[in-house]
Amino acid sequence: SQQGEEDPQALSIQEGENATMNCSYKTSINNLQWYRQNSGRGLVHLILIRSNEREKHSGKLRVTLDTSKKSSSLLITASRAADTASYFCATDASYSGAGSYQLTFGKGTKLSVIP
């Protein structure tokens, strides 16, 4: 079953506004990652936050992680039209020990930034 669930499913904003996407998950994780995908293109890794971290910044991205609530948020500040894409959260978790891991994705948030 899918671990991460993004909210909202779709988001439409004007250029210059901030975009916030949320992700909830169900089990213990090693880290949580956000990816971006332009239509018809491959996945681009944006940022990784470890389970012992609460907030992380990368350029105009800000990610928070609340392990007590099993939730994360991705903030894109001052959005541009070029930020239009689908954004996915994914959780990395151990699978039955022995060095085995599993990365589980949500269904994504489709962001449209209107010029």
Added chain:
Amino acid sequence: DVKVTQSSRYLVKRTGEKVFLECVQDMDHENMFWYRQDPGLGLRLIYFSYDVKMKEKGDIPEGYSVSREKKERFSLILESASTNQTSMYLCASRHTGTSGGYTFGSGTRLTVV
């Protein structure tokens, strides 16, 4: 940088054919994964492997099998392709350690006619 290479970018196969999708990584990673991506459904895990000859079923293994004879290569096999297996297939490799990130291949868009 880690490189994950999927052998084909686009494939067209006929119903009933046996299809092999190949994935190779160049960093001696132990964990490798196969996903399929469909509109509105996100990425769904088909199979994964954490060592040579080891494999685990993901969320949607039906109609698929995998092979990992060497550490760097993880193959996805469609035993008898069907039209509902038309999809984008993505391979990934996990960086070593508990805080590892992932590197994805560029994907294979498979069409079964």
